[in-house]
Amino acid sequence: MKKVFFLAAKDIRVLMSDRGNIFWVLGFPLIFAFFFGAIYSDAGDGPSGMKIAVVDEDNSSFSTSYISKLEESDALTVIHLERDQALEQVRKSKIAAAVIIKKGMGDGFEAIFNRDEPKIEIAADPSRKMESGYLQGLLAKAQFEALSGNFTDKNWMQDQVSQWREEIEEANDIDTKDANLYLDLFDSYDNFFNDINDQDLKMGFDGDILNFSQTNLSRESDGPLTPFQITFPQAILWGILGCAATFAISIVKERTSGTFQRLLIGPIGKAHILAGKGAACFITCSFIMCIQYIGAKLFFKMPVGNLSFFVLAYFCTIFCFVGLMMLISTLGRTEQSAGGAGWAIIMIMAMLGGGMMPLYFMPVWLRPFSNFSPVKWGIYALEGAIWRNFSLIEMSTPCLILLAIGLASFLLGVYNLHRQED
Amino acid sequence: MIEVKNLHKKYENIIAVNDVSFKVDKGRTFGLLGPNGAGKTTTIKLLCGIIKPDSGTVSLNGRTDPTLIDVRRSLGVVPQTLAIYEELSAEKNLRFIGRMYGLDSQILNSRIAECLEIAGLSKRKKEKVAKYSGGMKRRLNMVCSLLHEPSILLLDEPTVGVDPQSRNLIFNTIEKIKKQGRTIIYTTHYMEEAERLCDTVAILDHGKILDIDNVANLIKKHGGPSHIEAEFEEIISDIEKIKKYVDNTEIQFENNIIRFKTSRPMESLAKLNQSGLRFHSIKVQTANLEDVFLNLTGRRLRD
Incomplete structure (x- = not known):
């Protein structure tokens, strides 16, 4: 066991000596999680109000008071524009609507309640009826609030x-x-x-x-609470994939450079060597996952539904990809061929399995193919723990599939290795 | 002691090692001399159990399974390809290997220092190996195999691509190890190395051993005659007279120079001296392992 640890420590040292490796196994997954998480959450600003432009053609004390009432509303984000600019922004869907306060609005009750010639004009896309209706309600409320100032x-x-x-x-x-x-x-x-x-x-x-x-009632969770709950499992998978690919290449590099031969002639068995490689990959993946987890908690405030299931999902996923690493390392006799084959396989698995985009963004006809990708089962297991609120039985399906793929790949990889070495 | 009997290894249609047998007594250095592709590296791999023979047996210190952990502990192998981690420093490479061999940390520290000294790398022990020259890497590659003080050392062309300075350092190291009574197998295609380092040499070609003996006997048996070139102070006027003093009929004359072959160069020169002609210079080119290989195979070692 001590020797396995020394082997693993050596492999981690070798891996960490290359900055490129560090980026692919640690930097890239974090960037991935942050970038896509931010996209899904509308730049990460949290919930925001309906964006409207106001055009004040009246410039009276009443219109000023009225606009300030609109600006106070949490439901609206108000910008000030000229009429043409405001209409252009609506046309380009950059804002939900433009509210034009016509001249004479501040002239008194007659102007405010004039039915023949309304002093407030709303410019909005007719297809956005719901938003328009919602806006009219908010405008009426602001109008009464401004009026209450005049009454006093x-x-x-x-x-x-x-x-x-x-x-x-x-x-x-x-x-x-x-x-x-x-x-x-x-x-x-x-x-x-x-x-x-x-x-x-x-x-x-x-x-x-x-x-x-208003009484605030959070709805019962039947989906992710934050977009980072979607991107975090993907980021974990990318970290593990990057790690597996890097270690697969390192095994081939050892074999071609002669260091593997030195290990083979040493007083250790082949099983020790392979266990050392697996342990190095496992430890590195765990370290990366811890960093990701801390980052997700600290910076993205990402909740994890069931921590013990999360650990279970994570172990099964890493086991699967350590096995795949072993298999990938035997697919080529040179670093280039193993690296090329490894990344090609990983990209296909990631594409099919929802590693690049969530599965529900994929065409319906393509989704069944994702079952063949361990990335899908890895993400599914992690999501089960993070936000899907899986029971133990529900968790067992993806976890057992991951373990089976990992074991089969590892055995096939070891078999290939023995065959190639002889 | 190393004993190999009827070793045979075939890769698809190529016979890499063909019925190879030899014995190396404890403390002796055995050379495997042959050109590239002769089967030297395959023999080394079979000896240390990296690959399994199709037939035949290998015995290392009386143990017939080289894959056994304690057998491997007694074995040091310097592979032909560099077997060091370029991303790590020389010290870290040695430390890792020492730990693999289970060396106690105190012993390991002193062995690392000794090995770095032998390799002439003490001052650069903290640098990454990737920054080393080819010769430095070769030296480190060798001492990595000496770290655990093996009783048997297998060196597979350790001087390939090495500068003269590093080559000398490697030779000196091997000579020191020889004096310590270790059993060594040394493969090379440089006859000078085999002549300098090996007590016994096996001539290997196409996976087959053509002959095994000490260098002198091999040359005696297969080297052929020595080449003599004698330059006299005056031009040779009576060729027939000279012929009487030379046993070989194939003499070449060129002004004041004669050239001939003989299996007993010193005796021939003594006889020629009786001719009364005064020598200006004498060149004697005795047969070497290159000639042995040429005569045995019809090819040169580096063809």
Whole structure:
């Protein structure tokens, strides 16, 4: 056992002496996980609001207040643009909609509630009805919130009352009795606004006019909680694949350079040598996985559903690829041929098995072929532990397949090696 | 002691080793001399059990299975191809090999220091082997096999592609090992190496041993006559007179020089001296292993 450890330590030293190897087994998988994880999560910013542009053609205090209410909303991300720019952005689908506040919006109640000539225009793709409807609700809410500010402004309200009084007095089509009723009401308003102090007036309209309470309930998990739960198993697989390929090439290199011969004539059996190679690959993969795991936890906040199943899945996956490494190392007699064959096999396995993109992105007709790729079973087992919430029985299927592939490949590799050495 | 009996190994249609038998007594150095492809490396591989013979037996210190761990522990092999890790330093290479042989760390440290000294690499022990010259790598390759102080040493063309300085260092090392009473098998296609280092030499060609003996006997048996070139101070005027003093009828005359072949060069020269002619210079080219190989196979060693 001691000799197996020395062999493994030597192989790890040799592997780590090459910066290229370090990149392929450690750097590349981490980059892969981060890059695709970030893509799937919309650049990694977490949930964001609907992006809209506002065009303020009114430039009144009311429009300013209205826009600030829109900006306060968590559901919206507001940018300020000119009309043409805003329409162009909508056309190019860079924003969900453009909200144009026309001139006169801040002129008072009449302008705000004018049905014939609305002062707010929404420009949006007609096919995005749901977003448009959602936006109208948010705009109405902001409008009432802005108005609530005006209701508490004594001067603004007195101006409005004075304006209404003039309109009634000049109107010829209103019955005198009814006109007097309105004028009496306006007198009462005048008295009210003259007598009430500012603080009491504000209290009357304090808070949102339209508001909803929200209870946050996380849905039951039937899928990944973060995109990194998808990319992390892929990254682990890439780390293991890179490691297996590198070690397969190192075995061929040993055989061609004569160091394998030195091992063969030493006081150790072939089994020790192969176990040493396997152990080196296993230890390196474990180290890489630990780094990946820490990185995923620290930087990507990736939750792992069942840690013990995760360890089980990870061991089975590594066992499988250590076996495959042994087989790949016997496919060529030179570094170039083994390296070429190794990477070609790995790429096909990764493509078919969902190592490059999640299986649900693949065409339906292609998906059954993924069953022939150990990458699929590796990812499946890891996903089972990370977010699929597999039971032990469910976990056993991919794990047993991985162990079987690993064992068969290892035995075939050892057989090939014996045959080639004789 | 090494004893090989009727060893036979065939690769598909090529017979690599054909009925090879020899015996090397303890403390003796045995040379396998032959051109490339003669079967030297295959014989070494059969001796250390890397490959199995189709028939025949190998006995190392009385043990017939070279794959046994304790047999291997007594065996040191210097492979023809460099068997060192270029990514590691000389010291780390030696340390790894020492650990494989189960050397105690204290012994290992002193053996590493000794081996680095022998190889002339003490000052560069921390450098990666990849930065070494070809000669330095060869020297390290050799001392890696001496680290565990084997009683039997198999050297497979250890001087291939080596500069003269490194070659001398390797020769000196082997001579020191010889004096320590170790049994050595040395394969080469350089007859000078076999002549210098080996007590007994086997001439190997196409997997078959053509003859085994010490160098002197081989030359005596197969080397043919020595070539003599004698230059006199005056031009030879009476050729017939000279012929009387030379046993060989095939004499070449050229002004004041004569050339002839003889199996007894010293006796011939003494007789020629009686002719009364005064020698200006004498060149005697005695037969060597190259001639032995040529006479046995009709080809030169490096053909």
